[in-house]
Amino acid sequence: MSIDQLKKFGSPDFNPDKYVKEVSQVCVGGPELLRHKTKIQVFAEETSQALKKNVYKNYMQFIETAREISHLEGEMYQLSHLLSEQRALLTSMASVPPPLEVAESSGKEEKRTDTLKTVMEKVEACPVLTEVEGRDLLHEGDLVELDVLENTAIHRCHAYLFTDMVMIATWISDRRGPAKFKYEKTYELGSLAVVNVRDLGSVKHAFKLLVFPDSRLFQCANHQAREDWLMKFEEAKKAKVADVAKKKVQKQISEVEKQPPARTDSVDSGSNPFMWDEDQTSLDSKLHQEGPDWLVESSDDLEVLIAQRHFEDAYSLIQRANSYFQDHPIPDIKSKVDVRTQTLIDVLLGELSVDGDKSLQGGLRATRRSVRLLNQLDKSALACELYLKVCSNVLKAQTKRVKREGTTLAYVKRISEVFFSSLAGITGEFQYRAFPSQPSCSSAFVVWASMEVSHFMSHFVKQVFVPQTSLNTLAESVQIVRKAAQQMREIGLDLEYHLEGHLITPVTKALAETREKLLDAVRLRCAEDIWRPAKAPRSSLASLTPSTEEGANDLTLNSLAFIKLYGALLDDCLTIAWPDLEHAMAKVLYDVFDAQLKHIAASRDNNKFQAQKPLIMKNSRYLLVDFLGSCRNKYKSKMLHDCKAFERLQRTHALLLKDTTGVATVIGYV
Amino acid sequence: MSKKPTPQPALHKVIMVGSGGVGKSALTLQFMYDEFVEDYEPTKADSYRKKVILDGEEVQIDILDTAGQEDYAAIRDNYFRSGEGFLCVFSITEEESFQATQEFREQILRVKNDENIPFLLVGNKGDLDEKRKVTLNEAQGRAQSWGVPYVETSAKTRDNVDKVFFDLMREIRSRKMEDNKMSNGKNKDKSKRKKLKCTIL
Numbered sequence A: 001m002s003i004d005q006l007k008k009f010g011s012p013d014f015n016p017d018k019y020v021k022e023v024s025q026v027c028v029g030g031p032e033l034l035r036h037k038t039k040i041q042v043f044a045e046e047t048s049q050a051l052k053k054n055v056y057k058n059y060m061q062f063i064e065t066a067r068e069i070s071h072l073e074g075e076m077y078q079l080s081h082l083l084s085e086q087r088a089l090l091t092s093m094a095s096v097p098p099p100l101e102v103a104e105s106s107g108k109e110e111k112r113t114d115t116l117k118t119v120m121e122k123v124e125a126c127p128v129l130t131e132v133e134g135r136d137l138l139h140e141g142d143l144v145e146l147d148v149l150e151n152t153a154i155h156r157c158h159a160y161l162f163t164d165m166v167m168i169a170t171w172i173s174d175r176r177g178p179a180k181f182k183y184e185k186t187y188e189l190g191s192l193a194v195v196n197v198r199d200l201g202s203v204k205h206a207f208k209l210l211v212f213p214d215s216r217l218f219q220c221a222n223h224q225a226r227e228d229w230l231m232k233f234e235e236a237k238k239a240k241v242a243d244v245a246k247k248k249v250q251k252q253i254s255e256v257e258k259q260p261p262a263r264t265d266s267v268d269s270g271s272n273p274f275m276w277d278e279d280q281t282s283l284d285s286k287l288h289q290e291g292p293d294w295l296v297e298s299s300d301d302l303e304v305l306i307a308q309r310h311f312e313d314a315y316s317l318i319q320r321a322n323s324y325f326q327d328h329p330i331p332d333i334k335s336k337v338d339v340r341t342q343t344l345i346d347v348l349l350g351e352l353s354v355d356g357d358k359s360l361q362g363g364l365r366a367t368r369r370s371v372r373l374l375n376q377l378d379k380s381a382l383a384c385e386l387y388l389k390v391c392s393n394v395l396k397a398q399t400k401r402v403k404r405e406g407t408t409l410a411y412v413k414r415i416s417e418v419f420f421s422s423l424a425g426i427t428g429e430f431q432y433r434a435f436p437s438q439p440s441c442s443s444a445f446v447v448w449a450s451m452e453v454s455h456f457m458s459h460f461v462k463q464v465f466v467p468q469t470s471l472n473t474l475a476e477s478v479q480i481v482r483k484a485a486q487q488m489r490e491i492g493l494d495l496e497y498h499l500e501g502h503l504i505t506p507v508t509k510a511l512a513e514t515r516e517k518l519l520d521a522v523r524l525r526c527a528e529d530i531w532r533p534a535k536a537p538r539s540s541l542a543s544l545t546p547s548t549e550e551g552a553n554d555l556t557l558n559s560l561a562f563i564k565l566y567g568a569l570l571d572d573c574l575t576i577a578w579p580d581l582e583h584a585m586a587k588v589l590y591d592v593f594d595a596q597l598k599h600i601a602a603s604r605d606n607n608k609f610q611a612q613k614p615l616i617m618k619n620s621r622y623l624l625v626d627f628l629g630s631c632r633n634k635y636k637s638k639m640l641h642d643c644k645a646f647e648r649l650q651r652t653h654a655l656l657l658k659d660t661t662g663v664a665t666v667i668g669y670v
Numbered sequence B: 001m002s003k004k005p006t007p008q009p010a011l012h013k014v015i016m017v018g019s020g021g022v023g024k025s026a027l028t029l030q031f032m033y034d035e036f037v038e039d040y041e042p043t044k045a046d047s048y049r050k051k052v053i054l055d056g057e058e059v060q061i062d063i064l065d066t067a068g069q070e071d072y073a074a075i076r077d078n079y080f081r082s083g084e085g086f087l088c089v090f091s092i093t094e095e096e097s098f099q100a101t102q103e104f105r106e107q108i109l110r111v112k113n114d115e116n117i118p119f120l121l122v123g124n125k126g127d128l129d130e131k132r133k134v135t136l137n138e139a140q141g142r143a144q145s146w147g148v149p150y151v152e153t154s155a156k157t158r159d160n161v162d163k164v165f166f167d168l169m170r171e172i173r174s175r176k177m178e179d180n181k182m183s184n185g186k187n188k189d190k191s192k193r194k195k196l197k198c199t200i201l
């Protein structure tokens, strides 16, 4: 059909009635009309073919896209997991650790004072740094101070940033001994403004400290050093502001608490608004006494409850105490409760942690209690991490129980079933019981699951892909594991991608090996081919070529053997097949068939087989048209598109067919 | 002006104040480099310096571009103290930023303790007239009540950008000259330094 007509039919204002009228006017007589009808019928067929092709193409694109998406989804999960890990790390870094008992914190405390002492040694005439409680060194570094007006260097100096202030010390150039710097000045953080100097003529990497009425200009060695300083300043100031705000609230509260008619021992302290700062300990003990009895005893009670493993009760007591603190903070008791809370968390985490000697009898069910409480205590991330370790152990234990006995196939079947059904069970438990609706935990889970699948698959590959295993066994094994993984997909975890990722290398290798093996087999048989028709047991053929019966006569033994061999190869390939594998598959499928056809071509040109020429042609026709056609169809119905290898075979060996027809004609005349 | 002999020309310290996103940085960068920056990257505290010719005399302008988004306003005091003049910027497309100028004004007066500190009320994003939320009248009214000039600018089209910086520098300069006279005359009473101001458009 011409393009013109195509356009005509395709145009939006095409009117069939009008078209028919036109045609009937133009056509003279019945035959012409009939001819026109067949033309249009052909056209309709072509169109529907094209449509099918298009649908198929879109379908392939759809599949491709879906695969991309599932890949992307995996990556997103990975990313989300990384992010939540990072966040957990950051919050753990940022969160002020609960006040620990003296014994635990003394190490840190020692380090802090040590640092301060070192600074004092280094700086001549340094004020005593250790007398302010909690002061710590946050950052230090060499700087060059510049004249604010003229931008010229004044001197080298060293600056120390503490939690509450900045200390500037100048460099002592010609001095030996411990002191390297000379104390110059300190500035309270609260009275300090830091300015990033973006543009100051030729001065680079500088920042300013505005401390009214001073304005001081410092130059760093490089860009990064300045960024560091600016960042540290910002952090320090934020922390300081937060700290001040906290103190303020505490102070207000303590004043409120002082309002009610004071007891005899607190009369004078109640009237002194500076009391809180000046005499913290006495005030604290006073507040301490103000808590209700249950609160005062809560710390001891908690200890007992935890020891007796009444974790739920411990948790509700902590809740009760914390909600009390919200309205009446009593720092002293609160810190004790915090310590106990930490103990509870530690004990619960301990319950979850996997020790070699701990039995897994209870499986995941045994962890439910701890996980629930940890979630309530806002420790989901930690709990999740440990929980997944337990899951790993459960999986390991269950797969270990599967003994390596019997055939590979039987083993693979059992272990795949066990692994994936355990995994499915764990998934359910995780999603619905342990950590429902916690996205960051879900992503950790997905990452965990893909890791476990990786482990499993490398075990699988090791077991299955041993040299000399037939492609058939491999194909069935792959099918088994795929099917087992299918149930995961049903509960929302698509693992196909992972499986294929693990299989592609060994399968490709196995296909290459199979190719060598089959090529050898084909060549061997061909070398012995004497071109005599077999008295074919037709039944074996029927299964391979159900549609084309005629022509199957006169097949030689060699051809029959090849059909069997190739049919099996194709079946195995198609059992394993997935799109990424097609290239490797095409190679085997092409080369093996090609070897056989080359043999036929060579025989045809061989004078030795002059007499058998018609037989040769029949065989070649059968293989190239009927058998290859049925292979094509089979491939297409599984993979939904044509196999490049088959198309190429038909193209490359088209000559074999041509000759056949030629000879056939000759034979016909004879 | 300075008692210390210095080869450097006079230095005028200008501070950009105003809510986040009103265009303080955009104005500064347009003034400094003749560039308009489309991207919004909140500022912390940046300083810039440039030599300019103010009425035939070479001077230096030091611009401190502050954060509109400062979480804790208390810390602003430390920045404001160092300023000799202020460009108090709002966006004519955002009512809230206009309301916020009131707080900035009060904070500056408190920190500087000076009713007559050189100060311009700046309505930025004048190019977005179709999105205007703050009328000219409103803004002028407020400026008048404060006794400061009101100018509308656009950091995008560079409208009035030079003007606001130069006008402010002139005010700073005349303030400094006045101060000098006063300190020579040992008269430190600030309240007597009322000056006539007109609204410039």
Ligand SMILES: Nc1nc2c(ncn2[C@@H]2O[C@H](COP(=O)(O)OP(=O)(O)OP(=O)(O)O)[C@@H](O)[C@H]2O)c(=O)[nH]1
Residues within 6 Å of the ligand: B018, B019, B020, B021, B022, B023, B024, B025, B026, B027, B037, B038, B039, B040, B041, B042, B043, B044, B066, B067, B068, B069, B124, B125, B126, B127, B128, B153, B154, B155, B156, B157
């Ligand atoms: N159309 C238009 N957009 C502007 C103008 N001035 C600034 N902008 C845009 O407004 C956004 C914010 O501008 P900035 O200058 O970064 O705002 P800022 O006041 O410095 O904000 P902070 O640093 O957070 O205090 C940017 O995307 C600018 O491109 C203007 O005059 N016209």
Ligand SMILES: [Mg+2]
Residues within 6 Å of the ligand: B024, B025, B026, B041, B042, B043, B065, B066, B067, B068
């Ligand atoms: Mg900015």
